[in-house]
Amino acid sequence: MSERTQADAPLTGNRQYHIALERGELAEYVLLVGDPGRVSRVASRWDAIELERSNREITTATGIYRGMPISCMSTGMGTDNVEIVLAEVMEITDHATFIRIGSSGALQPTIGLGDLIVSTGAVRLENTTDFYVHPGFPAIAHRDVVWALEHSCREQGIRYHVGLTATASGFYAPQGRQMRTLPVRYPELADELRRQRVANLEMESSALFVLAHLAGLRSGTVCAAYAQRTDGTFLEGAAKEAAEARCIDAGLAGIHLLWQVDAEGGDFIARRGASFDQQAGGSQPPTGSEAGEQGGN
Secondary structure, eight states, X not given: OOOOOTTTSOEETTEETTTOOOTTSSOSEEEEESSHHHHHHHHTTSSEEEEEEEETTEEEEEEEXXXXXXXXEEOOSSHHHHHHHHXXXXXXXXXXXXXXXXXXXXXXXXXXXXXXXXXXXXXXXXXGGGGTXXXXXXXEOOHHHHHHHHHHHXXXXXXXXXXXXXXXXXXXXXXXXXXXXXXXXXXXXXXXXXXXXXXXXXXXXXXXXXXHHHTTOEEEEEEEEEEETTTTEEOXXXXXXXXXXXXXXXXXXXXXXXXXXXXXXXXXXXXHXXXXXXXXXXXXXXXXXXXXXXXXX
């Protein structure tokens, strides 16, 4: 393999070309959001903000949250944007952990509008990752991140589900939405995924899971259900803002737990076992178990 050229890895000075960041400006614990406006809503919960930068659709904040160095970045929409952001982040970090805080459409009728879904893996309905791996390659969230997100939801009393996510390459026809002016090739897509026991549908997670896995990094996703595809309803106004706030809280608590165990040199398997033992010994069932912790199935 030939050496990388400047065209292979373009820079603006010492900064990565698209994210406009250089080494030292990004923490090793990174929250990813799609909407650039969500970055400020995440960072408003921190104890300190040390850096803020925007370039194109990518907005970044780096700061401190409960003693943890943390960054939040917007990726924009779609796996193609996630690929660009992750490729450049990996150039300027050593061993980053990623949690996506996003929105999605629920596919199972037991998932209520505003509920959270913690992804165990993603169905790859996009082709960005085909340029990295075989089409049959799985997109799997890291088990430590799944545990941390479940734990944070239970601790905060947030109604949540755990299951498979499907990642589409677009919002309308690629998710089987009916359109007034354009034909839709797969109008039964949502029903098919529902029958296959997929929990929700979104546009970013499969790229996150595949690329993080290839780099030997941890990643996971927690999404709020903004749409319920079984009955066609959609979340609006204050209810939508509250769902986003719960999703941010879950993501922040989850990544902080990962940092805490890392800092203590702890054993994740032992910590998971302890949390399950504590749950089993309690007088009340943990919040979330009623919601169906298998993707609402």
